[in-house]
Amino acid sequence: MSWEVIQRALPLFEKAFVLTLRLSAVSVVLATLLGLVLALLREYRVPVLAQISTVFQELFRNTPLLIQLFFLYYGLPSIGVKWSAETCAVVGMSILGAAYMCGAFEGGFTGIPRVQNESARALGLSPLQMIRHVTLPQGLTRSVPAVAANVIFMVKETSVFTVIAVPELTNTARDLIGMYYRSDEYLLMLVVAYAIILIPLSVILTLIERRVRRGTFGDN
Amino acid sequence: MEPLAITDAAGAAYVTVASGAGVIFTGDNLTRLLSGLGTSVTVAGLALIVGIPLGIVLGALRILHNPFLRAILRLYLEFFRIVPTLVILFLSYYILPRELGVQVDGVTVAVVAFGLWVAAEISDIVRGALISVSDHQVDAGKALGMNGLQILWYVRIPQSVNLMVPATINLAARVIMTTSLLLLISVIDVITVGQQIMEANRMTHPDAAFWVYGFIFFLYFIICWPLAMIAKALEKRAKERNNG
Numbered sequence: 001m002s003w004e005v006i007q008r009a010l011p012l013f014e015k016a017f018v019l020t021l022r023l024s025a026v027s028v029v030l031a032t033l034l035g036l037v038l039a040l041l042r043e044y045r046v047p048v049l050a051q052i053s054t055v056f057q058e059l060f061r062n063t064p065l066l067i068q069l070f071f072l073y074y075g076l077p078s079i080g081v082k083w084s085a086e087t088c089a090v091v092g093m094s095i096l097g098a099a100y101m102c103g104a105f106e107g108g109f110t111g112i113p114r115v116q117n118e119s120a121r122a123l124g125l126s127p128l129q130m131i132r133h134v135t136l137p138q139g140l141t142r143s144v145p146a147v148a149a150n151v152i153f154m155v156k157e158t159s160v161f162t163v164i165a166v167p168e169l170t171n172t173a174r175d176l177i178g179m180y181y182r183s184d185e186y187l188l189m190l191v192v193a194y195a196i197i198l199i200p201l202s203v204i205l206t207l208i209e210r211r212v213r214r215g216t217f218g219d220n
Numbered sequence: 221m222e223p224l225a226i227t228d229a230a231g232a233a234y235v236t237v238a239s240g241a242g243v244i245f246t247g248d249n250l251t252r253l254l255s256g257l258g259t260s261v262t263v264a265g266l267a268l269i270v271g272i273p274l275g276i277v278l279g280a281l282r283i284l285h286n287p288f289l290r291a292i293l294r295l296y297l298e299f300f301r302i303v304p305t306l307v308i309l310f311l312s313y314y315i316l317p318r319e320l321g322v323q324v325d326g327v328t329v330a331v332v333a334f335g336l337w338v339a340a341e342i343s344d345i346v347r348g349a350l351i352s353v354s355d356h357q358v359d360a361g362k363a364l365g366m367n368g369l370q371i372l373w374y375v376r377i378p379q380s381v382n383l384m385v386p387a388t389i390n391l392a393a394r395v396i397m398t399t400s401l402l403l404l405i406s407v408i409d410v411i412t413v414g415q416q417i418m419e420a421n422r423m424t425h426p427d428a429a430f431w432v433y434g435f436i437f438f439l440y441f442i443i444c445w446p447l448a449m450i451a452k453a454l455e456k457r458a459k460e461r462n463n464g
Contacts, residue, residue, distance in 0.1 A: 058448070064401075065400075163404070
């Protein structure tokens with residue numbers, strides 16, 4: 001273990017760190033929005049679209065991200081669709097994430113007592129009003145733990161971007177190991193970098209979960 | 221595209237299928253792809269065989285009131301929660317051969333890495349299920365004069381195993397999907413075989429990548445999707461039964 005090696009690699013890791021954060025953040029936001037829409041389509045049993053949502057969810061939850069990325073990055077260009085590795089990474093991760101997020105929101109929505117929806121309909125609320133005043137306020141708080149778990153999952157899953165040569169953390173470490181034949185230093189830096197992102201993130205998410213639970217179910 | 225007549229090295233002419241999809245079914249390509257998939261599934265199976273018993277023991281230990289043991293086991297779990305599986309695979313790839321002082325093949329590296337990860341996940345599943353058994357059941361066991369192991373065996377496990385099984389099946393599906401990372405430590409898995417096929421047909425079928433990757437995507441789906449469905453059905457049944 002050499003301190004000098006670590007110091008020299010630090011700027012590269014910093015860059016990779018920022019990229020990992022940026023790609024994670026963009027994918028998490030896109031996945032959450034898309035996942036919410038997909039879950040609402042199923043919750044309100046919108047004809048055709050609800051079925052598409054189900055297929056989407058099953059298809060992408062049950063296949064590895066790596067092969068999804070290969071398909072997007074190498075498969076689609078071979079029939080004429082071309083895009084950059086980073087776009088591909090974000091698109092792939094958002095699709096995968098949305099499939100998981102959809103499940104998380106659905107779990108939250110099914111926790112809402114049926115009588116709530118029935119009352120809303122009896123009061124003459126339109127579907128959009130129902131979403132805004134009944135489904136979202138009660139469903140979102142219930143989905144928080146599962147959504148939080150998915151966020152952590154997605155950030156970790158960005159390590160797979162290395163297969164399409166996106167210079168995020170894992171890819172940077174792999175490149176450095178390949179170039180300088182020193183694995184200890186770079187692997188240590190890699191683990192530390194993920195810990196720096198994920199430990200605070202999981203603490204913050206736990207705090208949010210606790211707060212939401214207290215807000216919804218009172219102190220206990 | 222018109223079918224092309226290609227002459228191979230031996231001089232024999234044969235006609236190839238116009239679309240890259242045909243590449244999958246040419247010669248022994250399909251068999252090779254499936255045997256690559258076999259490697260992936262074998263690694264997943266071995267990792268589960270190693271990880272599940274270890275995880276059960278760790279999970280049972282985590283309900284003991286020993287704070288030191290609890291902290292250590294919690295740390296073990298958190299490590300695997302924080303470090304991506306791919307990084308764990310790399311750690312195992314670089315550290316294992318050095319510590320053992322021998323050449324270790326990729327499959328062994330993967331089984332160790334995934335096995336330890338499975339153990340961490342299973343320990344959490346087992347712990348969660350065991351503590352979901354209501355306290356009065358455990359108290360009743362104590363009142364009957366059972367010792368800790370007897371309570372575990374006769375009270376806690378029988379009443380919580382129906383929660384553990386679906387979670388474990390879901391985990392198995394995740395492990396199978398994670399074997400897609402094997403190509404990064406140079407194990408000849410289904411994706412590596414796919415790449416060899418594309419490389420061999422690069423000139424004649426530039427669109428092979430689309431079809432071969434699409435086909436592998438489909439292969440993973442038809443293995444993992446039934447597992448997910450079974451887990452879902454069992455989960456539903458467990459929930460109904462536990463709610464009386």
